[in-house]
Amino acid sequence: MESNEYYNSSILSAIMFLVFTIHPGANAQGLVPALYVFGDSLVDVGNNNHLELSLLKADFPHNGIDYPGKKATGRFSNGFNFADFLAQNLGVPTAARYLSLSPDSNNTDSYLAGVSFASGGAGIFNTTNLGQCISFDEQIDYFATLYAVLVEQLGTEKTLDHLARSIYALVIGSNELINYAKSDPADSASPEDFVGSLLATLQIQIKRIYNIGARRFVFIGTGPVGCCPGVRERNETKECNAVGNYVSNLYNTGVSSFLNMMQKSEDMSYSFFDTYNAVLQYIKQPSTYGFSEVAEACCGLGDLNAKIGCLPVSTYCANRSDHIFWDYYHPTEATSRLVTTTAFDGSAPLVYPININQLTTS
Template identity: 45%
Template sequence: MANCKFFSLMGFFFFIIFIIQLSEVTFSEAQKLAPAIYVFGDSLVDVGNNNYLKISLSKANFPHNGIDFPTKKPTGRFSNGKNAADFLAEKVGLPTSPPYLSFKSKLHKNDASFADGVSFASGGAGIFNGTDDTFRQSLPLAKQVEYYSTVFEELVKQLGSTEAQKRLSKSLFVIVIGSNDIFGYFENTDLHKKYTLQQYADFMVVTLKQRLQQLHGYGARKFVVAGVGPIGCCPGERYKSKTEECKEDTNELSVKYNEALKSMLEELKIELKDINYSYFDTYSLLLNITKNPASYGFVEVKAACCGLGNLNAEAFCVPVSKYCSNRRDHVFWDKYHPTEAASSILVDNIFDGPSQYSFPLNVKQLIAP
């Protein structure tokens, strides 16, 4: 009789454990607001793709990068900790989409991970090919979309066409790119001669539209597109001026590009009626932060936290660099990239911020059933 009671209690115990585990799984699934996130872009959202490019000089896989990351180690993110891609994934209830190149050689061994999202973002990348000439190697947007096409094909093989399309239609396609193209314009005298600021901005947008159309052909329906920030106010641009003020011509091109981008997205929505998008006005929010830093908890808006020389902006963050003790005080981690704290604020507004910054929908509205 004692043995019967023992086994009855054990059975009840295992039943309770099963119910708890089932609840945990159900809760975990319920926390996912979208099936997956596919990320395209540059160093602002690169989570390690460039680590796998052998000759690229555009890498962040060394100290002091990652000093505030959970592992306290550099990961390839151009940040003291997490970047915007990490924070957005957290908001959506997903793990950070892994870098595509981390398992490119295992396409037929690790297909399941594709269904949960992948990052194609690469430091130095631009809308145009060749924006990384200074740093020799990255994945330009055309190559990122090409790699995504292979992911799409694998998902169709794995899930079937109907199920793959259904899953992708609910997933987020994040586009954060354009800064390197703008920097490239001012570094290339041939581009000056060939295009006015407006012509170049329009050319950027026409090219980006083609890439978005390609992604639509491969199942993308929900786009999160970030405008370019006031990159003339980055430490890497400010230090070039004796007054340390923002570089106005760089900001002017950013504004022209953003305006053209907003118009293009409106047109694309008319042409492709089954898409929806969230445009994030990075420019306005970052400019507001630099003008009213105390309102956002910042003290330093001009100098980088980590670097060398004037404003810590004459070199990127490298092992011999000095870095600030309180990273939360700084908007910029290095000469061009935001700190973890600044990235967190940006994503708060991308996800459920006001229409002042995210329109016609914020991401929370975009992924609503």
């Protein structure tokens, strides 16, 4: 690729960042005090960069090729990811990487501005990618530490008021579902039992976040994981893996049902985005949404560019905006932007019971 194309791509990303930074209707302080992010590589903004022994990193080219300055920041994307676009629509800064902050009690201002605990490879189970990421339980432990620091500095009342008015984005579950889709059925639990075990653990984790002080939840459901290039390429036909898609849809249904029940019994509100059906629409009607390539990864090597991930030796597509997938598991910046736009201002059946914009005033 020519150097002037690199330059133009970076300028475009910078312009888009400015365009999306303040959502219409946001005041100078943003629609909410802060955004706190929990989850996996879909929303990791660089926490894994600080894990010395982890192999699950994206701090090298060609990641970040469309990020301002062509910088590989640790995002598993060619540019911005969902966490960035959500922050921009809320009119708040992208949440700071928790592991980039000093481990002491002088982080009050940083903690109040929003923090990301998300980590590439993280799952609901602590055994998922053990030792390579910050597990979901560990992320919640870090949130508890943040709470304790704020209480020490501000007092309980001010801390709880701040936390109650902030937004909590949860993006978790894909890693277990992908592993299940790739596993030998003979060695696996039934889809229903497997998803049931995920949901039982997840419910406890969400309640922990609530008990610390969270009241406004954004849950971005898992996508059609069976259609990820890294799962497709294992099929001779290169079609979507039906089992992967089935467990993803089952998982989303369970999460949505739990949040609905929780809202009826607790002082909380939520917005759930049905990523599964949204991305299936992109795959089935790509031209409607500005895409032309739905199966092949933009960056990688081998069948569907998905035998090997996005490494410096990998090839990558010239036009990232027409691909749904950046690498074998992660969406392009274009897909993340489209998902965020719908989740923020959309309506049922893809986002319910309210969208994120409505959640800010709930």
